[in-house]
Amino acid sequence: MTLLDVKDLHVTYGSGESAVPAVRGVSLQLAAGQKLGLAGESGCGKSTMALALLRLLPKNATMTGEILLDGEDVLTMRWGRLRAVRWAGASIVFQGAMHSLNAVHRIGDQITEPMLLHRTVTSQAAARKRAGELLEQVGLPASRLSAYPHELSGGQRQRVMIAMALACDPRLIVADEPTTALDVMIQAQILRLIEQLVAEKDISLLMISHDLAVLSDTCDRLAVMYAGRVVEEGPAREVFTGAQHPYSKALAAAFPTVGDLASRLAPRGLAGDPPDPARLPGGCTFHPRCEVALESCATDDQALRAFDDARRAACVHVGGGLAEAVPEQGAAHAEEAR
Template sequence: MSEPVLSVADLRVWYGTDRGAVRAVDGVSFDLYPGETLGLVGESGCGKTTLGRGVMGLLPRAASVEGVVDFGGQNLVRAKPKTLQRLRGPQLGMIFQEPLTRLNPLMRVSEHFEEALSAHEPGTPKAQIRDRAIDTLRAMGIPPTRYRAYPHEFSGGMRQRIMIALALVLRPKFVVADEPTTALDVLVEAQIISILADLRAGFDTSLLFITHNLGIVAEACDRVAVMYAGRIVEQGPVTEVFARPQHPYTEALLRSTISLNTTGLHYIPGAPPDLIDPPGGCRFNPRCEHAMTVCARQFPHPVAIEDQVVECWLHGPDELIEPGGREPLVREELSVADEA
């Protein structure tokens, strides 16, 4: 296998508050290879967007960042702001969740492309900028006649395509797509997925795809990473993780999805933990129906199960479990208020 385009090791992102540090990302590691799409899934508030922004170096100044984000032999966590600015665009791309918060309403679409290409490729003739921009927009299904239109003159789906085009016009090696299909209808969603698939095939671009939609992950991603309370609790090939989930949280997420064969509704009791004061041991243990004594006492270690990696004491390592640690965890039943 080729070398990873991006290698993340023990990445931590904490935010300071009056109550203490919010451990939004707390020791995350993964690799992403050329032309590969990694789906990042989990409940709201688990740290997915913070992880994507942390990789890109797009965090608030008040955030504390530690760990390694290796891109081309350079640790982006320690890179200077000017270095990151130089990499963003030609090497690192970002597709944001809501286009209207990123597209300047006073600028035409053409001006957005001129600004991006002039900043990263100074000296590029205007005619060449126009040709490249129109070619990229055409690949997104936007005709050249709309090149000089304003953002408000487009539908939500077309604005999202413009955002994707802006991220791709410089042909980056790695792109973070932060919920690019949120609030779009299923037809536009399918078109966006098809565009991203063509991107991988045409430019060998690697993609970190952040989403709540497990169906999209099954269709568009090669591997999946399941995030809970600032940690990646399971990762591996999509087909294997979805067919044989090893972590109880992954299993519960999959059980909660709705399909044409659904006969009953399932949900995960309780709520994600407070990231200022997370529970001891495994952070999922207060909501886990398989929780054991060790789960509340010791932090789980990553365990490899064929091509999957999981952090769960159900899979050991047995030599690290204290005597009596596999006894069922005794606790009070969740109240209705807790579940809400």
């Protein structure tokens, strides 16, 4: 059963000659209980996608297409219905917990607020009890309900954000770079916690990150975005270890192989930066940075095309011809990541 179905989503900031396209015709599906990763460099449209799913974008953003959540289009929902869907139907774990939590309110009050607002509990006492249970589920003692955000470490604040996301028993959680600001040990703990909770509660997860290794180890499927579009999609481990689009291959190859001194001293990166959304190049938007671009890539745009039953990529070389474009370091790193 499909829980989230995004169809031809376009998001543009501004209007007229100053309009900037941030998301350009993205279509994605997420089944109930499935985990989908969304990868790409900064500026590729990942966070705009996350905010668009619950219409959290600023007023200067224009959205077209469809975002079907349990069959209902988020883009056409009336305000009252949208307000009910947020938290209870789908919730978001934002990247910076300190910026998302209210510094002058105690943790307990912030966790109980959505429960009382959506009336998932019958009283303040019941909300308080449920908040304590949520904290314990994410590995914090219930006594921390009386703490202020500044009294918690970065990892503890991120656990609080996860507890808040679970407060109204949503069917979908969107995690936007939930571990970027954390050290690697705490990052691993938070990722395992998210995996455990998603499995236990049969929740669908959309996780956004620039780290393909994290997504391949956490998610069932993986979509790679570049310049506002999905350029490759498929089973997460297959995309990481055997990417077909040159951008996906470059992202995987950017991770040094643990134990391989040569790869640490000479890591394979990707020259340049993603294009300015206001001045996108013609043809395939990746062609100025692509090592295997053809002359036609400068003029011919590339749409996603299937090359087996479960995978798609937007490249003229799809299905072959890219094996030597970027060294295959993804597979070795994937094994180390496990």
